[in-house]
Amino acid sequence: MRKLSTALLVLSISAVLSPWAIAQGSAPAKAKNVILLISDGAGINTWHAASYYRHGALGHEVYDDFDIKLFASTYPLNTSNVPTRTMDKSVTFDADKIWNKDKVDSTFQGSLGKYPGYFAGYEYLRADFTDSAAAATALASGHKTYNNAINWSNDDKKLKHIGEYAVENGKALGVITSVQWSHATPAGFLAHNVSRNEYAAIGKEIVESGLATVVMGSGHPAYDENGKPTTPKDDKAYRYVGGKAVWDRLVAGKTDYKHIETKADFVALADGKLNMANKTKLVGTVQNHATLQFNRVGVAAGELLDNQPDLATMTRGALNLIAKNPNGFMLMVEGGAVDWAAHANNLPRLIEEQIDFNHAVEAAVAWVEKNSSWDDTLVIVTTDHGNGLLQGPDSNNDAFSDIVNQGAGALPLVRWHTDTHTRELVPVYAKGAGADFLRSVAKPNKGLATYNVPEESQRFVDNTDIFRASLNAFGITAADPQ
Ligand SMILES: [Zn+2]
16 A cells, blocks of 8 residues: 555656566566567668668568567766766756757767757757766666766666566576677666676676576687787786686686687577587677677678677577576577678678677567567667767758668668767567567657657657666566655
């Protein structure tokens, strides 16, 4: 009764307060499995550009058929890079300010060059954005925090993440990415650290905690960004894989984990043919120090490195291992280099990376339909923030005007408005057990009509609601609701 009256009180005070109270009052969905797929740094036009290139039209991606199609806010708690323990530098967010078409004559200084301001709304989107660490913490723990934090609060305390909740409830955890497996987004579902830049410590925690059943990504110390063997120069070469001592133990089979690195082994795992010897858990480090593909020589799409698995193969492999747990699993799949391509304003490789991510979503959906069901599994497809503020070629005169479709196989016409993150409202797609939770907590924003989405999609949740949706689907009650 106390919970109910609190809920009513919160609802009556203000509709803008945390929707946690509503979640507490609704029946949990009891999903056995949750699969969360994150295309890192993908504003809506990144998704559209890839669809135009691939299909010549929108509406043909597997998630376009999902029941829930909404948006999410992604802003961080504050603009600090360290815990402040105060309300200093707090970030506020007003979704209506995004759509302000008042002209401005400001300039945004990016890493690649200067970007004219054009419109007040663009200025708003380029300010006070989240980094991938604070965003991963929000998605994984339900807590807003400072940029740099990996499940670390602004009060300088460790935060519990969805991977820990899942494992405590007898489920398996899988985390895979197309970038280093200690990078910010995977770290958010595996580790805790005051700073995302403590890669070696994060990698060490990932291996030594043994929390996850499967972890895959890049960061190999003995391969360069073109997938060619190289001699590690110094101990720093091992930073993405937990440091030299952890790496040596990992590859020698002296941890909980079997270690794989060849494409053949990733394919064998996906085909259910990998010999796990006496191990039940696996770390896969592809033979690349940087990304699966993005950092290879050149800037054009195509001519992929042939010794790297793709994200879909890794997804199938991860599912083979974690689905052995009779209690189910939590799986996070990150298309991490979409963000890197946006930072480089590289449209061909942005599209290449987003299509690779889309193939991973298809692999997850195919797994659900063959091996599970939508009554047992929740799939959420989203991003952690925008990047590049990709708009149409006329978006310097006509605010938010669309990118221009040039047909399948041709690059759409676009204009970049930054080379870093934004606080855009970003797409969220969901289907399966507990997906309705997101609809129940979404708030309307008429400005989203700009993206030509139907009225039921002109609504947004907060990134912290993705955590709540996952927990609600599992039927788990958080230890520390905000
Ligand atoms: Zn990110």
